[in-house]
Amino acid sequence: MEFKLQYFDKQYSVTLEKKDDLYGVVINDEMKYQVSDFVRQQNIISFRLNETIYNIYFAEDRDKVYVAFGGDSFIFDLEKRTTAGARRPVEERGNSVSSPMPGLLVKVPVSLGDKVAAGATLAIVEAMKMQNELRAPSDGIVKKINFKEGDQIDAFQPIVELDIE
């Protein structure tokens, strides 16, 4: 079976093959592992790789797989759907700003028609008592403000949209 896993901005093609009690895992055609003694129970899977037994907790939620290992948690997205996005800098998303986290829209220090420079603060969102300033991705004119101060907003919803010359 072949499919794709995404971790942050990296995509991995993986294949899993079963032969008797052995599993072959190939990642990006270069990393090849032979795994045995695979057991899945509730929220933990165990397998043996190179004389070491790994017991790994996991969770699933819609198109995501969460894996805990060595104190870190890894979040993989299935197929080509994009990652949690929190990673993706707001600047990359063209002509609007949105919050990477859900929260309270504290302030929109701009008005419709305002001319703003790249890096100007367009909105301030607060979550868990931390204020996050959302800055203009480039020079432009404020075209649309989709929320008002005091609104609860979700992650990745455009808050302020710009007309970019």
Next chain:
Amino acid sequence: MFKKILIANRGEIAVRVARACRELGVATVGVYSTTDKSAYHLRFMDDAVWIGDSPPQASYLNIEKIIDVTKKSGAEAIHPGYGFLAENAQFARACEDAGVVFIGPNSKALALVGDKVASRTTVKAIGVPIIPGMEGLTEEMSIFKNMAKEVGYPVIVKASLGGGGKGMRIVYNDEELESCVAAGRREAKSAFGDDSVYLEKYVDRPRHVEFQVLRDHQGNVVHLFERECSIQRRHQKIIEETPSQALDDKLRAKMGEAAKKVIEAADYTNAGTVEFLLDENKNFYFLEVNARVQVEHPITEMVTGVDLVRHQIMIAAGERITLKQDEVSQHGHAIESRIYAEDPENNFLPSPGKILTLVEPSGPGIRVDSGIYQGCDVPPQYDPILSKVIVWAETRSMSISRMSHALQHYIILGIRNNIGFLKRIMDTQKFIEGNYHTHFLDENEADLISKHDDIGIALIAATFIASEKKRVYDARAGTRAELQKSMTPWRELGHWEICGH
């Protein structure tokens, strides 16, 4: 002793206080906001009362409502925990006016130490050193500018009613000053309901060492030694340990006595913490008094064997402290790691959401003070602290090793968290050597960000799980395709129902 106490907080600290109450045979009343109706802390309460909508101002900061609920419940005292109303003198006064005991300092002492500016003046008068800076409050930007010039950049802007690093900003030049003061005011307003800020000289690369003090209404006072809290991100502690590597017995005794003097000068009662900055030459400066039970109180409990929350309740009930200064001592070494719902790889951005899997570490010398359970939602409205891991061992190095392994076996899946980051701090040579200061995280960032060396193993695990998921998806898709092929006239007729009545 009280018969019933209302706990005006949420999360791990509400649980901690409820435990102390249970052990004293005191009944508890918990409170919750709309979003917290199935929060973890309520499982530990004898009774629970809704106090308002989810924004803190409507619930956990709603003084009138909390007093009202306390009176109706028949509770004789309120424990405020930390954060929210814990250091709000107006709240302490409202309790006094309503005839309810506020488990914390008397409102006068609270007002004094809560006012960072006034407490600086008081402390200066008794000969304990303070950091140069403003000794009065003002709205005037020009006074901020002049003071900054006088003490020299960098300076630090702090919330006058602050604590926990909220509303704090380091400022390096004149251009940044105005926006930093404004940002500090906004944050202070939202965290403490008051937007006054002040400015002082920023001491570079200091250690943050604080002393725990207890003082009863009869005037007995005892300090329970120090906590080293120099590992901070955004001026907020994330790891604390005791004893501090920076103190020898002589300096420890001197700072302990200074801490007691500060508490006495403020006529402070109950548990309080006197914070000091220690510069590179081991000069110490008074920073502020934290007039609450602190997040990091458990490490003091671990090395002294003194239950601080129980003492808070006993002192509030009018009992005497029976501990004598020469009878308390530090035994072994303790460390606390604070677990936050935040992403260390993305500027510590908060990460609210659902906890899908939760497995807590256990074993000798490991204590977890938690406010979460598997399946709970971590709401975006409150502080991102989830829980604390506290370890004790005979020596510092054993304690570090124990913490590292405890963190490795602490599983929280579903939201981003800082467990791996905390573990890497434990494994860092500079931390192990013990010679660090408050800039440790900034200076060692490169070592602390996950290198994802383990991605191979994690990918194998993910592959197994994903392959099963895919099998289920494919099977479902298959079923749908089959269904479409065998569409019957019934389906084409659309919605229909079996005749009933």
